[in-house]
Amino acid sequence: MTTVSDRRQxxxxxxxxxxxxxxxxxxxxxxxxxxxxxxxxxHGTLRIITRLDGEMVVWAEPSCGYMHRGYEKLTEVRSxxxxxxxxxxxxxxxxxxxxxxxILAAEKLxxxxxxxxxxxxxxxxxxxxxxxxxxxFLGDMGVQLGAITPVFYAFRDREHVLNQIEAVxxxxxxxxxxxxxxxxxxxxxxxxxxxxxxxxxxxxFCDEMEDLLVGxxxxxxxxxxxxxxxxxxxxxxxxxxxxxxxxxxxxxxRRDQKLPMAWDKAEWxxxxxxxxxxFARYWVRLQEVRESTRIIDQLLDSLPAGPIMAKVPRIIKVxxxxxxxxxxxxxxxxxxxxxxxxxxGPFRVKIRSASFNNISVASWVLKGTFVPxxxxxLASLYFILGDIDR
Amino acid sequence: xxxxxSTDAPAAPAVDxxxxxxxxxMQASLGDxxxxxxxxxxxxxxxxxxxxxxxxxxxFVRDQLGCDYFCxxxxxxxxxxxxxxxxxxxxxxxxxxxxxxxPGYAGGDTRMQVFARVxxxxxxxxxxxxADVADDAPHIASWTPVYAGANWxxxxxxxxxxxxxxxxxxxxxxxxxxxxxxxxxxxxFPLLARMVKPWPGxxxxxxxxxxxxxxxxx
Numbered sequence: 363m364t365t366v367s368d369r370r371q372x373x374x375x376x377x378x379x380x381x382x383x384x385x386x387x388x389x390x391x392x393x394x395x396x397x398x399x400x401x402x403x404x405h406g407t408l409r410i411i412t413r414l415d416g417e418m419v420v421w422a423e424p425s426c427g428y429m430h431r432g433y434e435k436l437t438e439v440r441s442x443x444x445x446x447x448x449x450x451x452x453x454x455x456x457x458x459x460x461x462x463x464x465i466l467a468a469e470k471l472x473x474x475x476x477x478x479x480x481x482x483x484x485x486x487x488x489x490x491x492x493x494x495x496x497x498x499f500l501g502d503m504g505v506q507l508g509a510i511t512p513v514f515y516a517f518r519d520r521e522h523v524l525n526q527i528e529a530v531x532x533x534x535x536x537x538x539x540x541x542x543x544x545x546x547x548x549x550x551x552x553x554x555x556x557x558x559x560x561x562x563x564x565x566x567f568c569d570e571m572e573d574l575l576v577g578x579x580x581x582x583x584x585x586x587x588x589x590x591x592x593x594x595x596x597x598x599x600x601x602x603x604x605x606x607x608x609x610x611x612x613x614x615x616r617r618d619q620k621l622p623m624a625w626d627k628a629e630w631x632x633x634x635x636x637x638x639x640x641f642a643r644y645w646v647r648l649q650e651v652r653e654s655t656r657i658i659d660q661l662l663d664s665l666p667a668g669p670i671m672a673k674v675p676r677i678i679k680v681x682x683x684x685x686x687x688x689x690x691x692x693x694x695x696x697x698x699x700x701x702x703x704x705x706x707g708p709f710r711v712k713i714r715s716a717s718f719n720n721i722s723v724a725s726w727v728l729k730g731t732f733v734p735x736x737x738x739x740l741a742s743l744y745f746i747l748g749d750i751d752r
Numbered sequence: 753x754x755x756x757x758s759t760d761a762p763a764a765p766a767v768d769x770x771x772x773x774x775x776x777x778m779q780a781s782l783g784d785x786x787x788x789x790x791x792x793x794x795x796x797x798x799x800x801x802x803x804x805x806x807x808x809x810x811x812f813v814r815d816q817l818g819c820d821y822f823c824x825x826x827x828x829x830x831x832x833x834x835x836x837x838x839x840x841x842x843x844x845x846x847x848x849x850x851x852x853x854x855p856g857y858a859g860g861d862t863r864m865q866v867f868a869r870v871x872x873x874x875x876x877x878x879x880x881x882x883a884d885v886a887d888d889a890p891h892i893a894s895w896t897p898v899y900a901g902a903n904w905x906x907x908x909x910x911x912x913x914x915x916x917x918x919x920x921x922x923x924x925x926x927x928x929x930x931x932x933x934x935x936x937x938x939x940x941f942p943l944l945a946r947m948v949k950p951w952p953g954x955x956x957x958x959x960x961x962x963x964x965x966x967x968x969x970x
Contacts, residue, residue, distance in 0.1 A: 427925070434937060435937055439943055597821050597822070597873065598899050599900050599901040606821075611821075613871075618876045683857070684856050684857045686880065703832075710828055714824040714869075719822075726900070
């Protein structure tokens with residue numbers, strides 16, 4: 363990395379000293395602190411090993427694998443429709459969004475395209491998962507900084523979204539609703555109006571969060587200028603989603619690639635922030651939820667009639683080939699590299715999950731920060747453990 | 753192998769100037785080291801480079817082609833699994849299975865390949881790079897100096913496939929316990945859960961009663 367600030371250089375020197383277990387400057391002893399795997403400030407069981415010099419982190423390394431479930435191996439012994447059950451559980455707060463890129467990859471290999479109505483409903487459910495996922499972050503970020511109230515609002519309003527997802531799919535967390543060629547079912551009666559009312563609630567939730575946190579002086583002091591990830595570092599580590607956009611990169615796979623989905627049928631905006639700090643990451647996600655509600659409203663207004671399932675064989679055999687499909691999931695870029703040998707199941711599936719890359723930057727960004735900021739930075743990078751460990 | 757290589761690419765009439773230009777520039781820069789390619793116009797591009805040009809290819813796509821965004825790096829074991837899908841009857845002797853290696857897009861000569869994907873956020877395209885790694889003691893140069901994000905991905909590929917990345921600063925286990933033996937994503941590593949108990953999900957993929965195997969969904 364070329365970007366080396368003074369504080370980073372100081373941290374480097376301190377790390378050298380801490381190796382000798384003695385700080386020459388302050389004559390204090392270095393200390394190794396484990397944050398996690400069981401710690402209130404970690405989501406799931408991520409463990410961060412930090413070496414401290416006083417309050418300053420001189421070295422940090424996330425240790426993953428406490429929840430590794432070997433999904434890539436398991437996909438090799440399952441049929442294509444069975445795989446969605448597994449990948450539902452990667453990012454469990456936005457499950458439906460996990461299914462979509464895999465189904466799209468299988469459809470790409472088969473040369474099947476879902477009917478327009480299915481594409482619209484897929485996109486609506488995808489954005490609903492984003493709201494369910496990111497709204498929790500919007501409240502949870504407050505908790506990590508000591509503000510208890512926002513998370514209760516987040517859980518309260520997220521419930522409305524989960525109810526809408528449940529009304530369509532039957533599952534609050536693991537819908538398993540996407541099928542090769544379309545969707546399992548059509549929307550239930552009255553769902554469209556209810557969802558629009560929910561979107562109004564989510565917009566006022568965003569306003570509440572803006573009032574409670576974004577304008578809060580303590581929140582600003584704790585997040586502005588903390589955990590700055592410059593643009594080139596973010597790209598080189600493969601950060602994606604709001605983490606990348608908060609570093610000023612105008613890159614959103616919903617807009618920047620062609621997919622048989624309905625995002626291009628709606629008017630919405632990709633928000634970026636030039637700062638790359640914790641505040642920017644929060645702010646970008648807040649705007650993203652607002653944009654998602656706009657997308658859903660517009661797509662529900664223009665929902666085309668028609669079938670929700672294309673003609674596909676009952677026993678699905680995917681022709682030989684390789685396909686890569688990724689989408690802009692709530693946490694960032696989630697993609698599947700699917701290799702098929704013409705069988706009922708995939709030959710190999712490489713799962714590219716967003717949090718794995720997003721959290722790999724931690725050892726870079728945590729160097730030279732202070733212990734309370736470690737929690738802020740990790741919260742703002744926003745990972746789901748299942749998305750790191752797969 | 754030739755079936756899937758660029759020599760007889762699928763007959764798509766569309767001309768993809770962007771990806772063809774990328775391929776031509778890559779060819780001019782790497783010469784012989786570009787061992788194969790596969791292009792689906794308007795969709796995607798695969799390029800296979802010789803293992804000794806892996807880092808040079810990475811630097812070229814980063815600096816010259818503007819692929820600034822690192823997506824992922826992993827490996828593929830092309831040997832079909834000798835255990836099939838782990839659905840054998842444990843009381844019967846296992847059936848004969850071919851373990852002949854058949855490579856995918858852009859070809860390949862070895863059992864294992866390293867592959868990586870990068871994007872250009874300005875020109876808005878992505879490409880997949882592949883490289884063959886030798887069958888015995890597989891190793892390849894590390895991409896960590898090219899893309900910092902390759903660090904964790906190479907650790908994962910190392911423990912899952914047993915591919916050594918030369919020059920990697922910290923090639924240690926990332927998911928598995930430190931004393932784990934074997935490389936789970938290699939095809940000859942059995943899925944033990946399937947070995948000890950027959951898989952109940954097999955009934956899901958059997959033909960439905962009364963339905964034909966290729967019957968259309970109603």
